[in-house]
Amino acid sequence: MIRETVNLIDVCIIGGGVVGLNIAREISRYRLHVCVLEKEEDVGRGCSKANSGIVHGGYSDEPGTLKAELCVAGNRLYEQLDRELHFGYRKTGSLVLAFAAEELPTLEKLLENGRKNGVTGLRIIERQELLLREPHLNPAVLAALLCEAAGVTSPYEFSIALAENSLVNGVDLRLQEEVLAIEPLGGEFHLKTSQESLRAKFVVNCAGIFSDRIAAMVGIDEYRVSPRRGQYVILDKDQNHLVQSVIFQxxxxxxxxxxxxxxxxxxxxxxxxxxxxxxxxxxxTDAETLANMVTQARRSVPGFDMRKALTSFAGNRPVSNQKDWVIDDSRIPGFINLIGIDSPGLTAAPAIACKVFAILQQHGLTMEPKPDFQPQRLPIIRKKAADFAGDLNATDPSLHIICRCEQVTEAEILDCLSRGIPVRSLDAVKFRTRAGMGRCQGAFCGPRVRELLSRELAVPSTEICGKGECSSTLVKRARRSDLQKL
Ligand SMILES: Cc1cc2nc3c(=O)[nH]c(=O)nc-3n(C[C@H](O)[C@H](O)[C@H](O)COP(=O)(O)OP(=O)(O)OC[C@H]3O[C@@H](n4cnc5c(N)ncnc54)[C@H](O)[C@@H]3O)c2cc1C
Structure with missing residues (x-):
């Protein structure tokens, strides 16, 4: 049954990905009614979950573009955000490798771009220094562009952390609620979703790959956003020693x-x-495409062992028919369109949020700070000491191991259930705690997590969705046994 929401929402954000959630968290500092509408059963299930997880330095985008400006600005916000929200971020640095003399001008061009974009800690390093830093690289490498500002993060944990903290600060998060129609009417917006009818003063379109469809709902129909898929393979942790930094070609x-x-x-x-x-x-994902990628990756790092492949996944970049990202508030007063936020959108998301905040202010939205804004959010995953004495049969939840491979305890799973966002599937637990992400890929812990969820949610275990089952689409993945033969 469709409900009618009578109250006028100040800001309605469409899309609970890393962009929409950064915006929600940023404006949750103010006394406003902010609502996030997300069509999936959990946050961060669009391309915010399936990407490289790189916090880019900002040298690869054309100077003067929004991508370049917001990537560099976003990168600089990560350390502070991680101190507040504990989603996980590590500055690893990145290297762009050149193997042939004709590739060296590209390194120079990237260096120049980076300098124009204001990136610091950028330089070209020669083979000898490179192999000292990264001894497992292909010794045929000639030189590389080093970017010290680059790092890695956990993109889905970032989205979850932002959503949890937004919730604590009063944001109204509505999951499994798809926006179906929007009508601008009398200086406000009437939205029809799969669950209800709403009214909002401002609408921010952060629907990722579907942002062209949302724009078309208000009559802006010149945008096209097309999927450019990127597939990945994940290898076991015993292969991790092969690289310290992010290695590009x-x-x-x-x-x-x-x-x-x-x-x-x-x-x-x-x-x-x-x-x-x-x-x-x-x-x-498919084994043939992944086989090609593995061959190309061996050009950088020849020695990884594909018998240690754990799984594969893919994400679709939202590539638009525009040259740069669109962050536009000019067509319909109060309607802010974010179109084609592809890479480096994860890096830029915190800076995109600041930009949208400024736009909302320019439009006259009154921003009265909340004295009780809570910037901190505690981590779910606890660091385990080397002598951690967890046990499969322990009665103390903080010692009771549920997932052997990733050492996930019952206490961590119980914690993730208590944070205000409904957690009802094995996937939702996996992305919060890592239960099911290890060597056995859930074969051992899956039934144990299901049993725990069934007990805590008081529902039959048959009602708990398994891996990928809660997603609105079925995913066909390359088999692990095929990956291990590549
Ligand atoms: C292969 C790949 C690699 C990448 N690597 C990097 C990287 O290393 N570093 C980097 O900085 N960036 C990277 N990116 C880009 C980055 O992932 C994206 O820019 C970022 O995740 C975009 O976030 P978003 O919130 O705009 O989109 P999404 O995460 O897709 O969120 C949009 C949300 O809107 C919801 N939605 C859609 N339609 C509706 C509707 N009608 N009603 C309600 N909800 C709706 C969707 O369900 C979704 O949750 C990569 C992207 C890909 C695909």
């Missing part, structure tokens, strides 16, 4: 090329490719 027209990177939690990740596809929701 000289980029191509379609993107930054295949990278080899340590992940925040210590796995090794290879990807992404760049495929123009038709279906915005198709995040499948």
């Amino acid at each position: 000289v980029p191509s027209r379609l993107g930054k090329g295949i990278l080899v990177t340590p992940t925040l939690h210590g796995n090794l990740m290879i990807g992404p490719n760049a495929e123009e596809i038709d279906d915005k929701t198709d995040v499948g």
